[in-house]
Amino acid sequence: MIGLVALAIAMGIGRFAFTPLMPLMLRDGSLDAVTGTEWATANYLGYLLGALSASWFARVPRRGLQLGLIGVAVTTLGMAWGSAALPWLGIALRGSAGVFSAWVLVCASSWCLPELARRHSTSLGGWIYTGVGLGIAATGVMTWLGGKQAAMMLWVELGLLAIVGAAYVLWLLPEPSASAASPGISDPPKSAASKAGSGNLGVVLCYSAFGFGYIVPATFLPTMARELVADPLVFGLTWPIFGTAAALSVALAARCLHGWSRRKVWAIAQGVMAVGTVLPLLHQALWALAASAVLVGGTFMVATMAGLQLARERVPGNPTPLLARMTAGFAAGQIAGPLFVRLVGDARIAGWDALSWASAAATLLLAGTSLWLWRGGIAARPTQHSS
Secondary structure (H helix, E strand, O other): OHHHHHHHHHHHHHHOOHHHHHHHHHHHOOOOHHHHHHHHHHHHHHHHHHHHHHHHHOOOHHHHHHHHHHHHHHHHHHOOOOOOOOHHHHHHHHHHHHHHHHHHHHHHHHHHHHHHHHOOOHHHHHHHHHHHHHHHHHHHHHHHHOOOOOHHHHHHHHHHHHHHHHHHHHHHOOOHHHHOOOOOOOOOOOOHHHHHHOOOHHHHHHHHHHHHHHHHHHHHHHHHHHHHOOOHHHHOOHHHHHHHHHHHHHHHHHHHOOOOOHHHHHHHHHHHHHHHHHHHHHOOOHHHHHHHHHHHHHHHHHHHHHHHHHHHHHOOOOOHHHHHHHHHHHHHHHHHHHHHHHHHOOOOEOOEOHHHHHHHHHHHHHHHHHHHHHOOOOOOOOOOOOO
């Protein structure tokens, strides 16, 4: 529950709240499209910086978990005051939220998975990642049902929710002495950093391609739907669908695919995601966007779960450095997606606009890495135990 709630707050609010709120802020006139793109990019850059710096907490991941959750709550509340009048403040807040979200993702995985292994409950490891989908779904439902309100009021409500979730985790999180036996956390091997980079380039590259592949629908689905239907009770549904699919898919994978190879699960997830990214390219209709939300939302957290659990299998002593590198590659990929859209701009190349070309590139990357993973591109590595 600690891991589930922590990821729900960090990712559902700190990382992804801006996606369903952006079209509402555009509607209110408190944001323009250019500033919105800058805020989104700042969050991606912050996420990259957070991933690169998460290794600071290799010895004490619970510290990064605590700081990250407090930071998400503060920056979310801060968005309600002054961010519209001061665009630079919005950039700073969204960037900081990205840093804190990455810290929580890496540190929650680094603390929860070894702790579950210590308690001989590794089969429960996948369930913590349902928190991301539940957080996205909760944020989506709040913005969907509250879509008639001013967007700034929704930022206040999400900030209060983040405070409640952070308080819950901080209250339940055991003292270090209670988990001192967790393998590799309080006393990581000196060679952990070198092991993280040894033979794991393929893992990092596949995770980076995943970051690029999912980010276009994850960023622009509600905005794309708003171009087809102006009613927030209609276009706002895409994000709850995305989050619900994410939560249900991870729960299903954790329950039914526990004995499967993590590499195979990851390969299947990225292959299905490729279908989701190509659908809006083929059909400009609400059903295509809804199907894309299901296919991408239903696989992006399965890929996250499988990728991070595979990292722990490969470096069981102290996975934090490899988790941080993978998250950094993921962040770099998701930065490249919106930058690609921004680079193409309003130009139409061979009849396609920027989102179409980005979707095509995402589909090729996801399909290619899915095939590579399925065929066993990652060499096996003996481990002491699996997750």
